[in-house]
Amino acid sequence: MPARPETVVDLSRLNLSTGEGKRIELPVELAPFELGGQTYLADPTKPQARLEASRHSSGFAFKLTLPVHIEGPCMRCLDPAALDLEVEAREVDQSSAEDAELRSPYVDEDELDIGRWAHDAVMLALPTQILCRPGCLGLCPDCGEPLNDADPAQHEHEKPVDPRWAALDDLKLE
Numbered sequence: 521m522p523a524r525p526e527t528v529v530d531l532s533r534l535n536l537s538t539g540e541g542k543r544i545e546l547p548v549e550l551a552p553f554e555l556g557g558q559t560y561l562a563d564p565t566k567p568q569a570r571l572e573a574s575r576h577s578s579g580f581a582f583k584l585t586l587p588v589h590i591e592g593p594c595m596r597c598l599d600p601a602a603l604d605l606e607v608e609a610r611e612v613d614q615s616s617a618e619d620a621e622l623r624s625p626y627v628d629e630d631e632l633d634i635g636r637w638a639h640d641a642v643m644l645a646l647p648t649q650i651l652c653r654p655g656c657l658g659l660c661p662d663c664g665e666p667l668n669d670a671d672p673a674q675h676e677h678e679k680p681v682d683p684r685w686a687a688l689d690d691l692k693l694e
């Protein structure tokens with residue numbers, strides 16, 4: 521398994537004094553997304569993200585915006601599926617705080633792990649069902665063929681006869 525791509529922002533290089541803010545744009549490489557047993561990839565894998573950072577007396581506040589195009593298999597029929605998302609996320613890090621709730625899990629010393637943050641933010645923004653089309657009909661439960669462009673009449677399969685009834689049929693023959 522390849523190493524997870526890493527994109528890190530050095531906060532000290534933003535040179536922000538208290539009360540100041542800065543907006544930077546940078547490409548953020550996104551690792552594949554695992555969802556419902558399937559793998560989804562961002563295309564491009566390095567979308568251009570916008571980071572707004574502002575410095576407060578107690579730490580930093582961040583806002584991340586990132587457009588992503590995701591591709592992978594439809595969760596019902598496995599045909600190719602794609603979706604576009606405009607991901608937005610916010611983080612606060614109060615470096616002096618003892619309380620872990622006020623620390624951002626993506627900030628370590630002067631480094632903001634924007635790659636991991638962006639990955640998590642996209643994960644949260646993804647719908648639970650990724651489909652090739654709204655209301656995808658999925659696969660026929662009897663023969664496993666895709667149902668979307670199929671004639672429903674071709675999938676009215678004979679249901680197997682309940683073995684208990686089959687046994688009764690045998691009895692009648694005697």
Ligand SMILES: [Zn+2]
Nearest residue numbers: 594597652656
């Ligand atoms: Zn589908």
Ligand SMILES: [Zn+2]
Nearest residue numbers: 660662663675
């Ligand atoms: Zn069928």
